[in-house]
Amino acid sequence: MLGMIWVRACSALVGFRAPTCVRSLHSFPGITVAQIDEEVAKLLALKAQLGDDGKTQFVLKTPKGTRDYNPKQMAIREKVFNTIIRCFKRHGAETIDTPVFELKETLTGKYGEDSKLIYDLKDQGGELLSLRYDLTVPFARYLAMNKITNIKRYHIAKVYRRDNPAMTRGRYREFYQCDFDIAGQYDAMIPDAECLKIVHEILNELDLGDFRIKVNDRRILDGMFAVCGVPDDKFRTICSTVDKLDKMSWEDVKKEMVNEKGLSEEAADQIGEYVSMQGGMDLAERLLQDHKMSQSKQACAGLSDIKLLFKYLQLFHVTDKVVFDLSLARGLDYYTGVIYEAVLTQASAVSAANEAQNGANAEESVSVGSVAGGGRYDGLVGMFDPKGRRVPCVGVSIGIERIFSIMEQKAEASPEKVRTTEVQIMVASAQKNLLEERLQLISELWNAGIKAEVMYKKNPKLLSQLQYCEEAGIPLVAILGEQELKDGVVKLRVVATREEVDISRADLISEIKRRTEA
């Protein structure tokens, strides 16, 4: 499907042109009754918004599935981003940015069934456009377009999915992704191990509680299906059933495989044995000797790589959190090798994650607190290259919305107030008619790099100036009065202790810095 032709049937919504409109619809063979019903419902909804006087009454809301971030949420968001960006930079990543929309055809054929969730822009003439669905496909398009074969980049930006919040509650339609990817032809498992090291560092530093990183390989899954007797054309659908093991019992998963997907009971039982296995390098070694698994070349290649991966992870001292788990089967089609997913294992964190309103599956968040995921996708860039040249890639995406939500809950529970500004000092006056003196002083402070505020009133009361400081968490007040001006000093007040001390104007800036730059 490259596009559609849309013909404007009528350009007025209500009033005198409506009859023409209806006649046109009658004479037009392409429209269905359902489509007409839909249009009528939409018109009536719009009409309901018109007041008695015919004036539009604004609906004061953000679009369905989206939200504003208030200053407190932004302060938490900034803290989380800084931790993540610091880690990405520590690992030498550059950053890029791409437009919020892409040519529709760039996204076509990349997301399988989920393509129906893509937001399209209205055809207003010119190109057909869609909002980006993730950051991985734009990254692959960027690499192919600029013929880049080596890059380590991070990209933090919003993506858009027309999910139906009524069906899957807790899902946002606009949400952040936080991606780190390494593209290039390198020796096996070295960049893959670094991605896991990065997840480990970030989750440690964010202090979200205990976590585990599950690891598997697309080739091991495919090999396992083959040796268990799953027909080739059922790999994908059986894989997506295995993917449900973190929220369904094995019995229910087996029932789905056998009853709904038509797999033989014997094959299902064999799969059941494998997907219950968890371990480390030892498990990979054992499976390489397994009489059935070892028949699959693919599985052996995956198992050897898992062994190598664990060797590197040992050097990074992160194996305490990493588990080779044969039930891990991430949904996305484009993975070709190692895949991984980090989950929070603490009860408190999990319950926080339940509340998380993000782009991931809500049912998922009930059973696990998945906070990061990724894997190797060696074929995606080639889909964009006219000659199909491959650029191997491995990457990780941090589930930032869920992390925001946990951090917000932690902030709520904490007695400490979240500050939304970094203001060090308020320039206040104890008497009337000192606006000019306040403005002159605050100008000096700003020019010296001090973060300072002044009330935008000619004669504010001292009490209201002090109250403002308490509410905003401003630690210091510089109080000006006739006497202070005469003496060439400022009365420096510490809000928390109410201690007051006269400081000479010459020493003020260094004194503020000394007291606030911890």
Place this chain on the structure above:
Amino acid sequence: MLGMIWVRACSALVGFRAPTCVRSLHSFPGITVAQIDEEVAKLLALKAQLGDDGKTQFVLKTPKGTRDYNPKQMAIREKVFNTIIRCFKRHGAETIDTPVFELKETLTGKYGEDSKLIYDLKDQGGELLSLRYDLTVPFARYLAMNKITNIKRYHIAKVYRRDNPAMTRGRYREFYQCDFDIAGQYDAMIPDAECLKIVHEILNELDLGDFRIKVNDRRILDGMFAVCGVPDDKFRTICSTVDKLDKMSWEDVKKEMVNEKGLSEEAADQIGEYVSMQGGMDLAERLLQDHKMSQSKQACAGLSDIKLLFKYLQLFHVTDKVVFDLSLARGLDYYTGVIYEAVLTQASAVSAANEAQNGANAEESVSVGSVAGGGRYDGLVGMFDPKGRRVPCVGVSIGIERIFSIMEQKAEASPEKVRTTEVQIMVASAQKNLLEERLQLISELWNAGIKAEVMYKKNPKLLSQLQYCEEAGIPLVAILGEQELKDGVVKLRVVATREEVDISRADLISEIKRRTEA
């Protein structure tokens, strides 16, 4: 206009359904020949993308009017943003974020003629949505929705305008805005003066060359038009002609007023006298005594405020760059009081600005390098409040795309290379089979907060590791060899000087910090 009904004329683009399609068009009365031509052109363009084998060939590009930012551009962008955000925070601003799209009706009726430039999303069921056109209207919606009457906030985000790059070259359809606004009922001109102080600080710190900040007031313009005999219903259109004075001669502006807009020659000449006036507080005082201007209450209110503004600007020591200019007439309808615009005045900066590809008018950038603008808009929030409650606002928007472009040119011209990462050290080896030792060492460095890279090869050549450092601007290399491992040291190499020194493993981290943390 609340919306439109679109009827799908035919759902297949090419092939066997085309004849049906054409018949449908014939029997359909609402379509024009021009529309058919347009659709045909679109179909042929799509057909051209189909290869001989009928397979789609990807067009590897970003949508028209948009661009990717590569790592070098991102490094410059980050530097500029940091300077601006530091300034906004110094002035005590919080930050918020809003969705990239709004309900279509939120944007309706806010932008006058420019509404045609708004990107609409396709109606895929549910609400009608549009991409934001600026950050001011979403800010006003946010205030009204949350009943906020006092806030000082900044917001840095992308906005979208379906401008036609063919007509106005150098215009982007996706570009950043960088807004600082103060909302609340305060004493006159204090927040307004702070906005100008902020522009002054930012332009100074970015070091873009000399600049001037023009100031005027919507009430002075309206009063001037009234006393010059412009009919009430021509204020807006005459105002938009005055707005062209920075790129057209007075003669041409007068011609447009008289010939196109039907103003009397006498009225035009009187306007011409006023709009040639520039000055400071003295000019405001003189005009308050002007026998004609003083007849307008509006003008007098504006002039008194300009006087007060200059008084505060003197206290801030920024009057050297600020000029009261009666020809300044910013386009946007929603301004109600003081308005201002900062322009770069240096030739080099201006020529750089010519190249600037941003959301502002391209013709503008030929004559002036406008890099910031704003003003007071006391009525906008009330448009969203069901009871029309007003929240006075004043704000400034930094023309960040133009600034990026100037900074990029400066970086190009400079012999210094723009670094796209902050990596302090590369962990390298001089011999084969030392991958494990390299991984172990780099893990120690990462854990100590050092920004470090390692090549993802088992046995990279020393030369290629050193070359990578030169290209990426990495200042240090930690070289491991059999001898160093035996001695418990690392050979630390300074890339610039090629100096090498053995450092004990115990001292390595502090030595790296000492050498790289300037």
